[in-house]
């Protein structure tokens with residue numbers, strides 16, 4: 001059987017998951033106590049999986065590199081989580097969420113997985129409410145919803161601008177209950193350094209205690225990788241500084257195929273880059289596009305005057321502004337999907353309409369929303385709706401209640417008051433749709449090794465719609481993996497504990513130690529960050545928002561050069577056996593330098609524009625879609641799954657053909 005068997009159950013799409021659950025193998029409650037599972041990662045994907053597996057009776061060992069599971073990067077998620085509850089009575093349904101997600105992903109995701117995701121989405125909300133997650137509520141007490149890009153319904157549940165944090169606290173409390181009961185053994189400040197494969201099956205990991213530097217062996221009957229995304233391959237991204245690819249990359253190098261590495265999401269609403277000193281970018285949640293209007297000046301001279309500080313945006317009249325998303329995409333307006341909004345911003349800035357000193361920013365303006373809400377409030381409370389000062393005051397209060405923490409964050413970073421002058425935003429790297437290839441059961445091509453959440457490639461195709469990563473991570477952890485992992489573990493009930501004394505553990509541990517010693521002893525001349533920044537620049541310039549063959553070939557050559565130099569010149573201060581963050585970074589950047597090359601190779605291979613991946617050679621010419629991304633379904637309706645063969649340049653491409661039986665394949669249009 002091909003390693004790329006996605007194991008999609010037969011039958012109609014809306015019955016597949018139920019039938020599958022009815023037919024896969026089970027592990028009886030008493031036998032679950034005989035089975036150990038390692039979960040790497042405590043974000044929403046790993047936290048929910050660890051809590052659920054332990055609740056079911058498995059012995060779970062949970063790992064994260066932070067000092068607490070609660071600090072996983074998921075905590076940063078702002079805007080919300082989708083679910084097809086149809087609380088707004090606006091026509092939502094499981095099918096519509098499925099349809100929007102497949103279309104939003106530009107028809108490069110697996111139908112069966114996405115349908116299942118839409119199906120379990122409603123359960124996630126119930127589960128989280130039961131845990132006490134304080135979702136925003138309407139006046140009458142019902143859960144509130146807002147809209148996100150690429151859809152025409154309101155299905156996004158939220159907790160102010162802190163949805164990830166609240167959901168993570170829910171998952172963490174579920175974990176804590178199991179930690180208290182001894183069913184989860186928690187390894188904070190531990191980094192997985194490698195996976196151990198015994199007789200072709202994932203049977204454990206090598207971890208480094210980040211406080212003492214000690215190298216440890218941990219065994220289990222199955223290993224779950226929930227280590228998040230790899231956006232930091234670009235150096236600058238909205239991801240947490242610690243987010244990395246290493247756990248996913250290590251399993252890739254041990255046999256797990258890596259899928260669609262070039263599918264990255266560039267988020268349109270981030271605070272623009274301000275200079276070379278920066279190590280991170282800040283997201284302004286997509287929820288802001290519910291109320292903010294995006295524009296640049298219509299006139300090049302006005303844009304120049306704004307850049308030079310001679311003109312204020314508030315001085316431009318309505319007719320002097322180009323609300324380019326509303327102009328180009330009237331049906332979706334400011335709520336077009338992220339890839340469309342990002343490209344449109346870049347196009348305007350490339351044409352010279354950018355509004356900050358670097359020319360790489362557009363406006364996100366709340367004046368109209370403040371006015372609209374203010375008038376409504378004035379009318380509701382019986383005040384004079386023509387009193388402009390009062391209207392602004394009331395409208396500002398509404399905006400503050402909805403997005404206050406985001407506005408505060410913006411003001412702290414940019415030192416401008418976004419209530420009185422429009423925010424400046426620009427696209428930035430935000431999410432990686434690609435990741436470890438998994439089948440319908442979320443198992444990688446290494447038997448017994450699973451991948452969940454952002455670490456896998458499964459549900460988002462070539463572009464992720466907003467508010468669907470939290471949904472996917474929690475679907476994987478609460479509702480999918482707990483069922484599917486049993487199908488594999490049922491064969492292990494008589495295996496007994498896995499020994500850590502096998503040659504495979506020995507070899508993996510030695511390799512890890514060898515690399516750590518190398519870094520400390522190399523005594524080169526350049527810091528880890530020096531190489532990471534160089535890699536990031538190549539990735540952003542040549543493998544970022546738009547790509548072409550020449551640029552990609554150059555990128556591949558440059559990344560190889562940077563990598564060669566890294567291994568010669570990297571300098572890592574300190575010792576192996578101590579808390580040493582430079583040493584941690586060195587290992588992560590070494591992996592980014594390999595992933596970067598595969599990423600560019602994948603982008604080169606995919607000579608079509610789709611989703612967040614825009615190939616300059618593949619553009620619509622003429623007609624209503626002139627200038628839009630042109631997908632090529634005839635040649636590229638597949639998942640690229642790369643096999644490591646010992647040398648990145650010789651990685652082998654396998655193709656999982658994508659079949660669309662429930663949704664008609666069309667070029668996307670948001671007009």
Ligand SMILES: Cc1cc2nc3c(=O)[nH]c(=O)nc-3n(C[C@H](O)[C@H](O)[C@H](O)COP(=O)(O)OP(=O)(O)OC[C@H]3O[C@@H](n4cnc5c(N)ncnc54)[C@H](O)[C@@H]3O)c2cc1C
Pocket residue numbers: 040041042043044045046047063064065066069071072073074075076077078079080081163164190191192193226227228229238239240243244246247283430431452453454455466467468469470471473
């Ligand atoms: C600023 C921001 C806002 C966002 N807002 C939204 C939103 O509103 N809605 C939405 O749906 N999505 C949002 N996203 C995306 C979403 O937050 C992430 O995709 C999602 O939280 C990823 O969850 P995860 O559990 O897969 O990984 P993470 O939360 O990244 O967790 C990774 C875990 O793996 C651990 N780990 C990693 N490597 C190792 C290793 N080698 N050894 C041990 N442990 C390791 C880490 O310690 C951590 O516990 C946002 C993303 C960003 C950056």
